[in-house]
Amino acid sequence: MLRSLYAYKGTHARTLGFQVGDKFMExxxxxxxxxxxxxxxRGSVGYVPKNYISADEGYVRGQPCQQEDPAQESEAPPIDILEFIDGCIEAIxxxxxxxxxxxxxxxxxxxxxxxxxxxDWYSKCPPSSHPTKRPAPPPPQRTTSQLSVDSVGSLPSPCLPGTPRSPSISASGSSISLGPPPKEATPTESSAETTTSFMARGESLVRDESSGSSEGHDTSIGYESEMRSDVDSVVQTSIKSLLSQVPKEYLRTLVEEVRSSTSISYTTSHQVVEVVLNSLATALPVLQPLCLHILSSKxxxxxxxxxxxxxxxxxxxxxxxxxxLRECKDDEQQRSWALHEDEHTITTHLSDLLDLxxxxxxxxxxxxxxxxxxxxxxxxxxxYQMETRWPLRKLLLQVFGAVCQMSAANISxxxxSVFPVELTRELLDSTYDQERLRYTSLVLGMVLCMGDTLPYPHFCVMNENFMNVLLDGIEQYHEDPDTEQLAELYLAIVLAFNLQYTTLPPSAVNPPKSCETTEEGEGGVKSQANGDLEENKDATKTAMGADSENIIIKLLSKRENTKYFTEKLxxxxxxxxxxxxxxxxxPRPPHSVLKMMRDMYSTRATASIFYTNDECVLCDIIIRQLSDLxxxxxxxxxxxxxxxGVIVAGRWTEHQHRRKxxxxxxxNILAEEEPAAVDDQKIISSLMESQPYFFHV
Structure with a gap:
């Protein structure tokens, strides 16, 4: 407990003014x-000058001092500290x-x-200083004015600041100690109003005690529980009034504040705010409505x-x-300088863009x-088209990779755009180093991974020549561990480019007799014409299940070495x-590997690329999936x-691997009764009709 030695006028917002003799607690x-x-x-919190304040007799920082005479511990000072604390709580x-x-x-x-x-005070004070348990209250018909001295002594021991204290009866019942006289306090006009409110509350407590239980209990604990209940009720009322004042996008505001203060990612900042609000709602149930309201704001x-x-x-x-970056792109004069003095500036912009x-x-x-x-x-x-410096193009490729990761609309x-064509031209240039080819092929695979239909002019550059470069690279680069990653990236581009072509069902093995297909051009583009069926007999054999315009299937059917391609596939x-x-x-694109396998087993020429052992492994995988899915x-x-396709175009009729x-x-699929199995059952029924000898089920 502290007491002022001199008067002081607060000069700042966080300082307190006081008169001589005012009490404080640190x-x-x-x-x-x-x-x-x-x-x-009066419940005001602030700072006071240390040289104006002195420790009150027997107190330091609100804790009772260890006195040499134990007999003095039952006197008034221990009750004064409790009075002061309760008065401050009421005033707040x-x-x-x-x-x-x-x-x-x-x-x-x-x-x-x-x-x-x-x-802390209640637990550390000697038992003799604790407030005594009071006897049973008087009958309910007694009013406040009719209370005796014994009844007054049974009231809660803490007295309210700024009011005359009632006599307090000690534990032995033989000594009465009075608090300091009222003249020690110098209440202002505001403290007088506070005193009136506190006295009214005291009368209310007396009326409550007159109708209470007959069992004795600790008044200090009951008083403290009532204080906590008042705190919770007032806070709950305040919280409910604040819900309508919370902005709709306050959650975003909190995330922005965390991100600007810590420089962490937006996702992490969002998680931090959610964890803090959920923890507050759990630790302080009174704040739960407010926390949940903030979290629910979209x-x-x-x-x-x-x-x-x-x-x-x-x-x-x-x-x-x-x-x-647009200004740098339009700055033709800067881009024409031989020294490239803008490289550092553009590098900074691209790095910041990538990080963002x-x-x-x-x-x-x-x-x-x-x-x-x-x-x-x-x-x-x-x-990207204008820039020729590889360090800047490398940063741009990283930016495009981040852009592709954001949404399917960006990839589409x-x-x-002309971006895939620009990347294709770079891959066709054999003078570039491995790092440049890896970055370029990776981003091209990202751009093509969704299977979006490419504009027709793109196929003028992404033609058979480009596919041959990729297929050659797959077989060559896998031999060296340093370039094996590039071979896998080339394979991804081939699988992505194959998504541009549709896969015809195996039922299209024999075209109708009323129309024939003739092969025109190096690209393998087929056109239909009326004429003699015998003249176009060889042309009809080239189209079984795959799209006739699929240049990948066409090139694979003519290649002699596809060992690594088939093994990796x-x-x-x-x-x-x-x-x-x-x-x-x-929407999710088709499974590129499964589609490539279907396309390769749509013609006998590409199906024959797989060895017999490979085809047996393929049959094992198919049986496993049919049993599990x-x-x-x-x-x-x-x-x-x-x-x-394996049965019709492959060698299964020769080895009949795992026929049973x-x-x-x-x-089992034919015996299923689910409506979703109808399409599967149609495929099996059609296959049984075309191959009755092998399917005696």
């Missing part, structure tokens, strides 16, 4: 040793209620500190408005970086990149891995089509 540490962080009798509640139930942060901290001090839905990105720091920063795309708000970045029909992406593509726009097929499954965008899984239909297990799997 509630926290102070960074400046010349000032003390205290609370006064009264001040908050005058503001509509709104507690300041300092008041919240002060309440917690006062409750801790009160519990502030991250930026796609609802075209200009929402302007409210985000990530959006404004992204637009700023894109504008700077990887760590920024995903919804905001999507919104900005889609402005004006994806004009920001067009600017980046144009700049890039695939329709079969390995991916067994593991059910898809090299093009880089992103989680919707449910009827509603679309992949089972794909495996049935592949099984049909295959027939058993088909019989």
């Amino acid at each position: 509630i926290g540490p102070s960074r400046d040793p010349n000032w003390l962080h205290v609370i006064n009798e 509640h009264l001040n908050a209620s005058e503001r509509g139930g709104n507690y300041t942060r300092g008041e919240h901290d002060a309440l917690h500190k006062l409750v801790e001090l009160r519990q 502030g991250d839905q930026v796609d609802g408005g075209a200009d929402k990105w302007q409210q985000s720091s990530d959006g404004r920063r992204l637009v700023e970086l894109l504008e700077k 795309l990887n760590t920024g708000d995903l919804m905001v970045c999507r919104s900005v990149l889609s402005l004006d029909d994806f004009r920001p992406l067009l600017t980046l593509v144009q700049y 726009y890039l695939s329709a 079969l390995l991916l097929f067994n593991r059910e891995e898809d090299p093009l499954a880089m992103f989680d965008h919707e 449910p009827a509603d899984d679309k992949r089972r239909n794909e495996y049935l089509h592949l099984m049909e 297990e295959l027939c058993s799997s088909c019989a």
Whole structure:
């Protein structure tokens, strides 16, 4: 307990003014040793000069001192500290209620500190200083004015600050100690109002005691429980009034504050805010409605408005970086200088752009990149075409990789632009080093991975010559461990390019007699014409199940060495891995490996590429999938089509590997009654009609 020696007028917002003799309690540490962080009798929290304050007799920091004479421990001073703490708590509640139930942060901290001090004092004081248990209260018909001295002595021991204290009867019942006379306090006009409120509350407590239980109990504990109940009720009322005042996008505001203060990614900042709010709701149930209300605010839905990105720091920063890159692209004079003095500046812009795309708000970045029909992406593509310096092109490729990872719409726009053609031309240039080829092939695979239809002019560059370069690279680069990754990237491009072609069902093995197909041009493009069937007999044999325009199938049928290609393809097929499954965008493209296997087993020329042992392994995989996959899984239909191709175009009729297990799997599918199994059953029925000798099920 502290007491002022001199009067002081507060000169700053965080300092307290006081008169001579005012009491204080230190509630926290102070960074400046010349000032003390205290609370006064009116519940105000602030700082007071240390040389104006003196420790009250027998007290230090609100804790009872160890006195030499134990007999003095039962006197009034231990009760004074309890009175002071309870008075401060009441004063804080009264001040908050005058503001509509709104507690300041300092008041919240002060309440917690006062409750801790009160519990600490109660546990450390000697038992003789604890408030005594009072006897049973008088009958209910007695009023406040009729209470005797014994009844008054049974009231809660803490007296209210600024009011005359009633006589307090000691534990022995033989000594009465009076508190300090009222003249020691110098209440102001505001303290007088506080005293009146406190006295009214005391009368209410007396009336409650007159109708209470007959069992004795500890008044200090009951009083403290009532204080906590009042705190919770007032805070709950305040929280409910605040729910309507919370902005709709306050969750986004909190995330922005965390991100700007810590420089961590937007996703991590969002997780931090969620963890903090959930922890607060769990630790302080009274704050649960407010925390849940903030968490339920859909502030991250930026796609609802075209200009929402302007409210985000990530959006404004992204637009700023894109504008700077556009200025660099349009600066023809700078780009013509031989010294390339702008390289450091552009490198900084591209690095910042890449970091923002990887760590920024995903919804905001999507919104900005889609402005004006994806004009920001067009600017980046144009700049990539103009730039010749590999370090800058490397950063641009990394930026395009981040752009592809953001949304399927970005990939669709890039695939329709001139960007794939530019990447293809780089891969056709054999003078580039391995690093450049790896970056270029990786990004080209990303752009083609969704199977979006390419514009027709793209096929003028992405032609048979380009496919031959890729197939040659697959067979050559796998031999060296340093270039094996490049061979896998080339394989991914081949699988992605194969998605451009459709796979015809095996039922198209024999074209109708009314029309024939003739082969024209090196690209293998077929055209239909009326004429003699015998003249076009050889041409009809080249088209079985695959699209007649598929240049990959055409080139594979003519190649002599496809060893690594088939081995890697079969390995991916067994593991059910898809090299093009880089992103989680919707709609999902077809499984590229499964589609390539179906296309290769659509003609006898490409089916014969696989060795007999490889085909037996393929049959094992198909039987396993037919046994494991449910009827509603679309992949089972794909495996049935592949099984049909293996039987019709492959060598299965010669070796008949695991014929019984295959027939058993088909019989189980035919016995299914689910509506989803109808299409699968049609495939099996058609195959049984065409191959009755091998399917006696």
